[in-house]
Amino acid sequence: MEISFHGKRALVTGASKGIGRDIAVQLSKCGAKVIAVARNADLLADLQKEAPSIDVIRADLSDWKATGLALANVGDVDLLVNNAGIVILKPVPHFDEDDVDRLFDINVKALINVTQIVTRKLIERGAPGAVVNVSSQTARVGLERHSVYCGTKGAVDAYTRAAALELGPHNIRVNCVNPTVIMTEMGKLGWDDPVLADPLKQKIPLRRFGEVREVTDAVLYLLSDKASMITGESLLVDGGYVAA
Numbered sequence: 001m002e003i004s005f006h007g008k009r010a011l012v013t014g015a016s017k018g019i020g021r022d023i024a025v026q027l028s029k030c031g032a033k034v035i036a037v038a039r040n041a042d043l044l045a046d047l048q049k050e051a052p053s054i055d056v057i058r059a060d061l062s063d064w065k066a067t068g069l070a071l072a073n074v075g076d077v078d079l080l081v082n083n084a085g086i087v088i089l090k091p092v093p094h095f096d097e098d099d100v101d102r103l104f105d106i107n108v109k110a111l112i113n114v115t116q117i118v119t120r121k122l123i124e125r126g127a128p129g130a131v132v133n134v135s136s137q138t139a140r141v142g143l144e145r146h147s148v149y150c151g152t153k154g155a156v157d158a159y160t161r162a163a164a165l166e167l168g169p170h171n172i173r174v175n176c177v178n179p180t181v182i183m184t185e186m187g188k189l190g191w192d193d194p195v196l197a198d199p200l201k202q203k204i205p206l207r208r209f210g211e212v213r214e215v216t217d218a219v220l221y222l223l224s225d226k227a228s229m230i231t232g233e234s235l236l237v238d239g240g241y242v243a244a
Contacts, residue, residue, distance in 0.1 A: 014084030164232030205240035
């Protein structure tokens with residue numbers, strides 16, 4: 001199944017590394033004009049070396065107003081991937097207010113902010129669009145030391161459904177993907193130790209964690225016209241974990 005995004009402009013947040021970087025690169029290879037947004041200037045420069053056609057914008061997405069200023073002149077965007085996210089791992093009694101604020105600022109508020117910026121312009125243009133939010137299997141199931149992170153991803157799924165309902169009449173689709181553990185830099189924070197990782201893998205019917213490209217492929221499918229009748233969905237990329 002060939003997917004083409006020729007003539008489309010795509011914005012990807014958290015695009016300097018991990019899943020977001022691969023999504024940006026693969027979108028570019030499929031013909032999209034990609035705008036990569038992230039906080040780390042050095043990593044964005046490295047991304048441009050790999051894919052010179054990608055435009056980059058440095059922005060601290062945890063700052064609502066600064067994000068608006070950074071994206072004020074981004075131009076028309078047809079496709080949006082809200083990938084930026086962080087994790088903080090602590091037992092339930094040990095999270096402090098700063099932890100909670102940081103997690104919700106990046107994982108939820110930034111996603112809402114960027115979605116508003118992009119979809120507002122789509123509606124003004126009368127143009128169709130597609131949004132994919134990178135959520136997590138933890139929106140459906142709990143994991144130890146992930147309680148607040150789970151809360152943010154549950155919020156992402158709920159926002160996705162409501163946004164899809166409201167934006168559907170404008171021909172703007174909104175979906176999310178919900179991966180299991182992916183061994184990116186962030187994934188390794190919680191699961192690099194085999195003592196922790198192996199029992200979780202045994203709960204996954206496919207008996208392994210996911211690969212970055214498996215998430216990217218799901219995102220590209222949901223952005224594409226191949227998924228033209230799909231909106232408001234949370235697509236699990238979890239090897240069957242939630243089904244087990």
